Amino acid sequence: METIILQEFLSTALVGQAFLQELLDLVLKSSLILALTVVIAALLRNRISNASSHLLWMNCLLCIALLPFAGSLLSSLSSNFLDAGPLTIITVQAVAVTPIDAAGVSSNALVAALYLLITAGLLLRLLGSAIALAKLNNSAVESSDGKFVDQLTAISSRLGISRKIALKFSVVVNSPMSFGLFRPVVILPSHAGDWNASTLEDVLVHELSHIKRLDWATMLFCHLLSRVFWINPLLWYAKARVNEAAEQACDSAVLNYGKDGVHYAEDLLRLAKMKRKDTQAPILAQLMFDESSLSLRIRNILDGSLAGKASKTFIAGLLMSAMLIVSACSGINLFGANDLDQDYLPLVAIAPLYPTRAAQRGIEGWSLVGFTVDENGRVVENSLRVVDAEPAEIFDRTSIRAAAQFEFQPRVRNGRAVAVEGVQYLFRYALEDDSDGSTNGQRQPPKARNTKRYQ
Numbered sequence: 001m002e003t004i005i006l007q008e009f010l011s012t013a014l015v016g017q018a019f020l021q022e023l024l025d026l027v028l029k030s031s032l033i034l035a036l037t038v039v040i041a042a043l044l045r046n047r048i049s050n051a052s053s054h055l056l057w058m059n060c061l062l063c064i065a066l067l068p069f070a071g072s073l074l075s076s077l078s079s080n081f082l083d084a085g086p087l088t089i090i091t092v093q094a095v096a097v098t099p100i101d102a103a104g105v106s107s108n109a110l111v112a113a114l115y116l117l118i119t120a121g122l123l124l125r126l127l128g129s130a131i132a133l134a135k136l137n138n139s140a141v142e143s144s145d146g147k148f149v150d151q152l153t154a155i156s157s158r159l160g161i162s163r164k165i166a167l168k169f170s171v172v173v174n175s176p177m178s179f180g181l182f183r184p185v186v187i188l189p190s191h192a193g194d195w196n197a198s199t200l201e202d203v204l205v206h207e208l209s210h211i212k213r214l215d216w217a218t219m220l221f222c223h224l225l226s227r228v229f230w231i232n233p234l235l236w237y238a239k240a241r242v243n244e245a246a247e248q249a250c251d252s253a254v255l256n257y258g259k260d261g262v263h264y265a266e267d268l269l270r271l272a273k274m275k276r277k278d279t280q281a282p283i284l285a286q287l288m289f290d291e292s293s294l295s296l297r298i299r300n301i302l303d304g305s306l307a308g309k310a311s312k313t314f315i316a317g318l319l320m321s322a323m324l325i326v327s328a329c330s331g332i333n334l335f336g337a338n339d340l341d342q343d344y345l346p347l348v349a350i351a352p353l354y355p356t357r358a359a360q361r362g363i364e365g366w367s368l369v370g371f372t373v374d375e376n377g378r379v380v381e382n383s384l385r386v387v388d389a390e391p392a393e394i395f396d397r398t399s400i401r402a403a404a405q406f407e408f409q410p411r412v413r414n415g416r417a418v419a420v421e422g423v424q425y426l427f428r429y430a431l432e433d434d435s436d437g438s439t440n441g442q443r444q445p446p447k448a449r450n451t452k453r454y455q
Contacts, residue, residue: 019112022068022416027232030064033325034234041241050252050300051213052314054245058218059318061238065225066326115231122227126284133179133282140168140187148200152186155204158257161212169193174274176288177281178207179216186211187285191274199267202254203288209253210286215246219286244293246286251301265301268294344373344411344420352402352427358394359431365390366428366445367399375417377408387424390443399427 037060041053048056143149152167163184171190178186186207192200210216222239229235254264272289281287358365372383384404386396403425410417426445 019115023111023115023231026067026229029067030229030232031234033060033063034232034238036325037238048314050245050248054242054249055315055318057238057242057245059322061222061225061235061242063322063325064229064235065221066322118230119228122230123224126223126227129282129284133284136170136172136187136282136285137168137179137185139172140170140185143167143169145193151197151200152204152208155201155208159205159208159212159253161208163211165208165211173281175281176203176207177285178210179285180211181214181217184211184216198259198263199271202259202264202267203271205254205257205259206250206288207286209250210246212253213246213249215250216286218246219243220284223284243290244296247288247290247293248297248300251297255301261301265298268301269298342409342412344377344423345409346406347377347409348405348407350402350405352395352398354429355395355398358429362431363391363394364430365395366426367395368424368426368445369399369403370422370424371403373408373411373420373423375410375419377410377417379404379406380419383421388445390445395427395429399425402427 037056041056044053044056148167152165156165163182166183166185168185168187169190169192170187173187173189176186176188176192178184186204188203192203195203219242222242226235226239251264251268255261268289272294357363367389368387370383370385370387372380374380381404384400386400389396389399406425411420412418428445
């Protein structure tokens, strides 16, 4: 009962607050998707490979990223089958004043500005990391030792990687790392020259597996999504799980390469202990040694049961589930389902001023103005047009000027605000109160179901 009351309260409070409603709707839907993924991951923990686990979490984040776009697409498709509201008539007399209907003060602009400000700050920090990574890449020294180059070429060929990969060494790096999509780079610590051939092979297979799997691109996607949608803390948790699953998938690739699990685990632990804690790598670099997940990785390596590739059936199942989840979430309104569907309603209606020259000359008439109301309830300026008028051009300018200031409660379908095309307002200009709507022999205006009279 308390949940229903809270839902009704939010539904009422957020009517007309398009940005707030959209944001809260996305937070709740994304949280449901994340919670579902957590449950599935727990149930399949010891049944699917590390590569499949990585795809499962990426499928979760992909669904969240598609939510706002799928909802907009569904709303635009549904709006094509909706008729505009009835024609509304406003009668203006020469003695009319300009009343303004009271409209609630919207917090949309303030909340949107604050949200975008924080998002911009997080994206700027990510840009700073990209710049730092570029500087690190420029300062690193490319290997000219034939031993390293030959081993890199042999492993790349065996893994089926056709892109050219640069192998570099750096004195400021304490963990092997890889990054880049079209021109991938592997950077090793400067003391890597002291490693034996088996250890070097383990490290190169691990890093080249990242490159083959395009893990840097998926990591970049996760960073961008978590910063644009920073308000949901569960998204940061999911990003950590994606990174963890990627590392475990590359550990499995080392085992599939034919390496001994015990020796690889020993190498991993020994090299991790040599890692200096006084340096910090850019967050956009894919580090081999992550202290937070190292113990879990070593257990999985020694167990060896989760090594392997993701099956085509599992991939197909994820794609189908992604389409179903996004489609279902796009058509559900968490603030009352379809009960929150509402038509557009006028909040602010400005009565036009009676043109002075027309009043002085005793000219009466009408002007039919058409326009589009956007998703925020505002009149689209370039959609304003005079559909018809009598007499021509006398009342056009003042009618359009008034209609441009109208504000509406947006039309909502499936819980999302949609634009309304073909809205029409008829402005009747009368020097005296003319209840029957006659215009002294002039051509009669269209009939209207909604009538407002401003005097």
